Amino acid sequence: MPLAPLPTATHDEIRRLVHGPCDSAFLSDLHQALTADVPADGRGRQLLHRLRLLGETLPHDLFDDPPRLATAHAWAAASDPSLCLAALVHHLLCLGSLTQLGDGSEDVMSRVKALRSGRAKGVYLITEAGGANSHLATRTLAELDPSTGEFVLHTPDARAAKFGSAGTLDVPQTAVVLARLVTEGADRGVFAFVADLTDDEGLLPGIEVSSPIALGALPLDYVQVHFHHVRLPHTHWLADGARIAPDGTFHDPAGSAERRLQRTLRVGQGLWATMPAVAAATSRQSAVQAVTYAQGRSTQGTLAPGVPLLTYRTQQRAVLGAMADAFALTCAAHGALALWEESRAAPADRHGTEMGFTPWTAVNQPLAAYKAAAVRLAARVSAECQRRCGFSGHLDVNRLAAYHGFHHAFDPAGGDSQLIFYDIGRALVEGGTTGQAAEPPPRTADTPPTSAHWWPAVVRRHQHDLTRHLGESAHATGTGTPFERWNPLLEDAGTLGEIYANALVAEDVTRTLAGTQDRDLARALRALAALHGVTAARRWSGSLLALETLGPADIQALSGAADELCDEILPHLPLLTEAFAHPDGIAPADCDIAPRTTLTWTRGGTA
Numbered sequence: 288m289p290l291a292p293l294p295t296a297t298h299d300e301i302r303r304l305v306h307g308p309c310d311s312a313f314l315s316d317l318h319q320a321l322t323a324d325v326p327a328d329g330r331g332r333q334l335l336h337r338l339r340l341l342g343e344t345l346p347h348d349l350f351d352d353p354p355r356l357a358t359a360h361a362w363a364a365a366s367d368p369s370l371c372l373a374a375l376v377h378h379l380l381c382l383g384s385l386t387q388l389g390d391g392s393e394d395v396m397s398r399v400k401a402l403r404s405g406r407a408k409g410v411y412l413i414t415e416a417g418g419a420n421s422h423l424a425t426r427t428l429a430e431l432d433p434s435t436g437e438f439v440l441h442t443p444d445a446r447a448a449k450f451g452s453a454g455t456l457d458v459p460q461t462a463v464v465l466a467r468l469v470t471e472g473a474d475r476g477v478f479a480f481v482a483d484l485t486d487d488e489g490l491l492p493g494i495e496v497s498s499p500i501a502l503g504a505l506p507l508d509y510v511q512v513h514f515h516h517v518r519l520p521h522t523h524w525l526a527d528g529a530r531i532a533p534d535g536t537f538h539d540p541a542g543s544a545e546r547r548l549q550r551t552l553r554v555g556q557g558l559w560a561t562m563p564a565v566a567a568a569t570s571r572q573s574a575v576q577a578v579t580y581a582q583g584r585s586t587q588g589t590l591a592p593g594v595p596l597l598t599y600r601t602q603q604r605a606v607l608g609a610m611a612d613a614f615a616l617t618c619a620a621h622g623a624l625a626l627w628e629e630s631r632a633a634p635a636d637r638h639g640t641e642m643g644f645t646p647w648t649a650v651n652q653p654l655a656a657y658k659a660a661a662v663r664l665a666a667r668v669s670a671e672c673q674r675r676c677g678f679s680g681h682l683d684v685n686r687l688a689a690y691h692g693f694h695h696a697f698d699p700a701g702g703d704s705q706l707i708f709y710d711i712g713r714a715l716v717e718g719g720t721t722g723q724a725a726e727p728p729p730r731t732a733d734t735p736p737t738s739a740h741w742w743p744a745v746v747r748r749h750q751h752d753l754t755r756h757l758g759e760s761a762h763a764t765g766t767g768t769p770f771e772r773w774n775p776l777l778e779d780a781g782t783l784g785e786i787y788a789n790a791l792v793a794e795d796v797t798r799t800l801a802g803t804q805d806r807d808l809a810r811a812l813r814a815l816a817a818l819h820g821v822t823a824a825r826r827w828s829g830s831l832l833a834l835e836t837l838g839p840a841d842i843q844a845l846s847g848a849a850d851e852l853c854d855e856i857l858p859h860l861p862l863l864t865e866a867f868a869h870p871d872g873i874a875p876a877d878c879d880i881a882p883r884t885t886l887t888w889t890r891g892g893t894a
Contacts, residue, residue, distance in 0.1 A: 307354035322872040331458035339405025361568035368693035381409030383554040384463040388525035410462040417446025429466040440517040454508030460484040476547035479525040493517035504692030559658035560627030564620035566665035569690040570613035571867040576878040577606040577672035603853040611818035622795035623657040647702040648710040659704035660788035666694035685878035712780030736848040742820020743793040749836040753783040811859035818852040
C-alpha cells in the first residue's frame with residue numbers, strides 16, 4: 288500500500304520509523320532493484336544479477352551507512368527471504384570479513400570489487416558438518432609452507448567438511464573460510480582465509496563439493512565442501528593485525544587463541560545489528576496480511592454468522608498482537624543499529640571480554656541478544672499470522688511460510704540463539720553486569736498494564752529478580768567444575784538471557800514513543816506498545832508468577848487489558864496498515880486476494 292495519501296508530516300515520520308533515516312530516493316531505487324525483471328539465464332546468474340542490483344543501491348563502502356544497509360536487506364527479506372539470506376552472507380559476512388579483517392592488499396581488493404559488482408558470489412564457510420558447536424573446535428587447517436609463503440588449506444576428514452550455500456557451480460564464487468592456522472607445527476588459532484571455489488568453468492582444482500542438500504525453510508544451494516591441499520597466496524590470509532616474521536616468529540595482538548576467535552568472528556556484529564530490521568520487515572508484512580485477511584473474511588459460525596473475522600476477540604488478540612510485536616521489532620531495529628554504530632566508532636579492543644560458553648556474547652553481548660530475540664519473535668509472529676490466515680496462510684505466493692522458515696532456521700544460524708541466551712544469563716550472574724542499580728527497580732502497582740510504561744518496568748524488575756534467583760542457585764551448587772555448576776541451571780540461565788533481550792526491546796519502544804511527534808501516530812503507537820507488553824507478559828506468565836514479579840491477579844487482568852487495547856487500536860488500523868505495508872510489488876498486502884490474482888483457468892470442451 289502506498290504511503291502517499293497520508294499528510295506529509297505523518298508520512299515523513301512513518302518513513303523514519305519504518306525505514307530509519309533512508310530518504311525517498313533511496314527507497315525508490317531499492318523498490319526498482321527488487322522488482323526489476325531478471326534474465327532467465329540460469330539460477331546462479333539470476334542470483335548474481337539480483338545481488339548486483341541490490342548492491343547498486345548501497346554506498347561504495349557498505350559499512351558507511353548502516354541504516355541503508357539494514358533497510359536494503361529488510362526489503363529483500365520481505366520480497367524474497369532466500370535472496371535476503373544470500374545477500375546477508377554476501378555483504379555482511381564475506382565482504383565484511385574481507386574489508387574488516389584484511390589488509391587492503393591488491394589481491395584481496397580485486398575480489399572485493401568482483402563481489403561488489405556482482406561478478407562473483409560471496410560465501411562464508413564456518414560450520415563444519417561433523418560436530419555440534421564446530422566454531423569452537425574448527426578442524427579445517429591452513430598450514431604455512433615456509434618455502435613459498437603460501438597456506439595449504441585442507442579438510443583432514445569428513446567430519447571437518449564445511450557446510451554452506453556454495454553449490455552455485457555455474458558462477459564464480461569467493462569464500463571466506465574459517466580455518467585453524469598452523470605454523471612450525473603449532474596451532475595459532477582460527478583465522479579467516481580467502482578461497483576461490485569456482486570460476487565461469489566450474490569448480491577449481493582441490494575443491495570438492497557434495498550433491499545438493501535440500502533445506503525447505505531456506506531454499507538455497509547448500510552443499511558440503513572439502514578442501515584438498517588447496518594452496519592460497521599469503522595475501523589470502525585475513526590476518527587482522529597478526530603477522531609471521533621472516534624467521535617464522537608468529538605474533539598476534541589478540542594475545543590468545545580464544546581472543547583470536549572473538550576477533551575473527553566480530554564481523555558477525557553487522558549481521559546481528561541488521562537482523563532486527565529484517566525481522567521487523569517480515570513481521571510488519573505478516574501482520575498487515577493477517578489483519579487485512581481478518582477484516583475482509585466473514586465467518587459462517589453459528590455464534591455470529593456473517594460477522595468479520597476480526598470481530599472475534601481471539602482473532603484481535605492474535606493479529607493485533609502480531610502488529611504490536613512487529614512495532615516492537617521496528618523499535619529494536621533502531622536500537623540495534625545505534626548500538627552497532629556506537630561500537631564501530633569506539634577504539635578497537637584487541638583483547639575483548641573473556642569468553643563464556645560461546646564466543647558470541649564475548650564479541651558483543653547486547654547485539655547478540657538483539658539477533659536472538661528478533662529472529663525468535665519474528666518466527667513466532669509469522670507462524671501465528673500464518674495460522675490465523677487459514678488455508679491462504681500456507682500458500683507460497685503469500686510468503687508467510689517463507690518468512691517463518693527464514694526466521695525459524697535463523698534461530699540456530701548466525702550464532703545459536705539458545706546458546707546466546709544461556710551465555711548471557713551466566714554472564715549476568717558471574718560478571719555482575721546486570722546494568723541495574725543495587726536496589727531493585729520499583730514494583731508497578733500504580734501503573735496499569737494498558738500503559739506503554741508498564742511492561743518496561745515489569746521486565747526490568749523481572750530481570751533483577753531472575754538474576755538474584757539464579758545467583759543464589761549458582762552459589763548453592765558449590766564450587767565444582769563450571770559444567771557441574773551450570774548444567775542444572777542452564778534452563779534458568781536461558782530464561783534470564785531472553786528476559787534481558789526483552790528488556791532491551793522494551794527500552795527501545797519507550798525511546799521511540801518519546802520521540803514520536805505526530806499526535807494520531809503517537810496514539811496508535813502507544814496502544815501498540817502497551818499491547819506488545821501485555822502480549823509478552825502473557826507469554827512469560829509462568830516465570831513472572833514463579834518469582835512473584837507479578838501476582839495471580841495481575842496475570843488474570845491481562846486478558847481484559849488486551850481487549851481494551853485492541854479497542855484502542857481498531858480505529859487506527861487504516862493508518863497502521865498503510866504505514867506498515869511494503870510498496871506494491873515487494874510483498875502482497877492481502878493474502879486472501881493474492882491467489883485469485885495469480886491463477887489461470889482452463890475450461891474443458893463442450894458438446
